[in-house]
Amino acid sequence: MPKAEIARVTGLSAQSVSVIMRGLEQEGLLERGEAIRGKVGQPSVPMRLAPDGAYFFGLKVGRRSVDLLLVNFVGEILGRTHMAHAYPTPEEVIGFARSSVEELRGKLSPKQAARIAGLGVAIPFRLWDWAASIGAPAEEIREWQNRDIRKELSEMFDFPVYLQNDATAACGAELVFGSGPKPQSFLHFFFGYFVGGGLVLNGQLFVGRTGNAAALGSLPIPALGGAHLQLVDVASLSVLEGMLSDQGAASAALWGNPREWNLNKEVVDQWIRDASAGLAYAIAASVCVVDCDTVLIDGWIPEDTRARLVSRTNAALRDLDFNGIELPQVRPGTVGPDGRALGAAGQPLSDRYLVDLNAMLNTG
DSSP: OOHHHHHHHHOOOHHHHHHHHHHHHHTTSEEEOOOBOSSSSSOBOOEEEOGGGOEEEEEEEOSSEEEEEEEETTOOEEEEEEEEOSSOOHHHHHHHHHHHHHHHHTTSOHHHHTTEEEEEEEEOTTGGGGTTTTTOOHHHHGGGGGOOHHHHHHHHSSSOEEEEEHHHHHHHHHHHHOOSOOOSSEEEEEESSSEEEEEEETTEEOOOSSSOOOOGGGOEEEOGGGOEEETHHHHSHHHHHHHHHHTTOOOGGGGSOGGGOOOOHHHHHHHHHHHHHHHHHHHHHHHHHSOOSEEEEEESSOHHHHHHHHHHHHHHHHTSOOTTSOOOEEEEOSSOTTHHHHHHHHHHHHHHHSOOHHHHHTTO
16 A cells, blocks of 8 residues: 555554654565556555564464474465374374474575564464364373463473464454455354364454353253254364264375365265254354354365355355344355464564554553
């Protein structure tokens, strides 16, 4: 944006904007774009973020895999490491983070490496509660209860380390790195080993008292015979993994490259039908409490699978009774499988460089 447009949007004077922009340019955070000519007066020069203004690491700890990304100031992924595992342990994850950071840091020049702003960690909260669900020895998973991974990683590296719930981080990635029209408030579902959720209100990620707000996977939904399940019981990739195993079909591809699934089509079709029905109930319950007109669906899934989930969920919503409230629009997310790791990288970016609108509004 040209400085004049920035002044108009922010309400600051042209002189203030000029001083601020000059300072940010000198710090290497902004750079000049191509001059816009053809209008009356001097050509305007748009300012934009400098891709090498800062660098961030994002570590995603999943129940079946762990990933680390190196991201620049405009959200471009410059490098990644990936490892599949049967279940995560603290020692394994910390060792992976140490070696991966050093490997990816080696892709940067010394000048670039000096601009690393931090490491964000996206991890399921209370991992020890899910030992049986992920087929892990309880005593090994219980190690997470007594370890502070953020503290241990902070002592290992010369930059700050942040930690956030993995589904919340995926929602934050949509807010920071997402493309296209961005609603001011939206619910966000992310399909991982377990389906999870996040919430953006008035342009800000809402994390709640414990950092686990919008734990949409825990929402109860009806089941056959009058029983009740949670959304995680029908809409998680762990459910698809179990369905594939029951049919004697391979499921390892679920945890490799999500853009290259080669799975039993009939099983995937059935999972999409069940997952979308569960999503519809969860969305109906959620929008009765939080008045969002937009719901985004994303995950560790191929684009065509995501598109089918969105389509069937919209159809299932139309079959529910929405008297008294407006039917929300369900759309695909725009970040994709890297949502949790990108959201992790977005934590140091947000903390150090993004404006907190709530803080601005509370300054009087």
